[in-house]
Amino acid sequence: MAKTRVAVIFGGVSNEHEISLLSATNIINNIPREIYDVVCIGITKKGRWLLYIGDTSKIADGSWEQDGDNVSCILSPDPLHKGFIAILNDGKIQHIKVDVIFPVLHGKNGEDGTIQGLFTLSKIPFVGCGCLASANCMDKELTHIILESHGVKMTDWMSINRTDIEKVEKIAGEMEDKLDYPMFVKPANCGSSVGVSKVNNKEELIYGIKKAFAHDNKVVVETGVRGIECECAVMGNSGAIASTIGEIDSANDFYDYEGKYQNDDTRTYIPARMSEDNIFKIRQIALKAYNAMGCTGLARVDFFLTDDGEIILNEINTLPGHTAISMYPQLMKYEGLSPREQIHRLISLAFEVQR
Helix, strand or coil, X not given: CCCEEEEEEEECCCCCHHHHHXXXXXXXXXXXXXXXXXXXXXXXXXXXXXXXXXXXXXXXXXXXXXXXXXXXXXXXXXXXXXXXXXXXXXXXXXXXXXXXXXXXXXXXXXXXXXXXXXXXXXXXXXXXXXXXXXXXHHCHHHHHHHHHHCCCCECCEEEEEHHHHHHHHHHHHHHHHHCCCCEEEEECCCXXXXXXXXXXXXXXXXXXXXXXCCCXXXXXXXXXXXXXXXEEEEEEECECEEEEEEEEEXXXXXXXXXXXXXXXXXXXXXXXXXXXXXXXXXXXXXXXXXXXXXXXXXEEEEEEEECCCCEEEEEEECCCCCCCCCHHHHHHHHCCCCHHHHHHHHHHHHCCCCC
8 A cells, every 4th residue: 555645844944943943854764654745845944845855863953954856845735746846956847746744843834824825825734723713813912812712711901013014102101001010022923932021111122123124014012810820732623632631830021032942950840730620621611712712633722721720821822832842742642642643633634624
């Protein structure tokens, strides 16, 4: 029986490029090779697509880019091609057909619906959410609007667009009237807590907004929440399953980029240190949010359990980190799915969705 050919795409034009390399390494190493043949496509920070046939161990540290066998490669939007076109060094063209795509891409251009649109045009099945769900989950303002309309509790918030930067002083004052300190200032379309600031006064608020504009054209400001930060892994299409809840005890003031990936003192607990009743409730809300946003394949839904027992949804990540220490694979492992089984199931789910 012929193996299924899966293209793993990694890297990308994103401030989460390095995390993508770590996630991709872990995923590629856990793809069951008795079932799948793997084609590796790397995207550099400048946006160049390369067919990579070298050792997987060179992906994590970025040295894959210097491989002398790399050739330019593009995904054809023409569904007749069913795959990629590699432009060889002698100028000849090689067609590389694939059965399914696993986009191991985080953040902008990888998790926001843009590349999902290209996959949809190509009519090649792909792992994860489609264009609309990816875009809506990536945009923190739209996530608030959609989920709150479905009765999902989120923290109080306001947004500001770059076009209103000259009125930032006035808007910051309006935010002080509606929101409470400490506030969290976030680029609307970034992940891994990149560009996020915790602010305690108007001066810090204005600085945080300007800092966030370095990463996006829209900024969301939210009232800070005191409580347990926790996460739920969801997998599936219709009839999706939700994992138990994982708790994060960040070594930093909040669970920022450094706390997630660089500080060894950050601790996670699976299951979370909370009652079974709260675990059950959070799992149910995670599934409700997943379905409300139209998610397919997978997502990690992040929450706060406040000191007075209120459950507040923070955000949804449609292609969460898959590094060796990432919460999503750890939660699914707790539910009995080995890394190999997780990858196989995610790829299988891609074939069930009609785009």
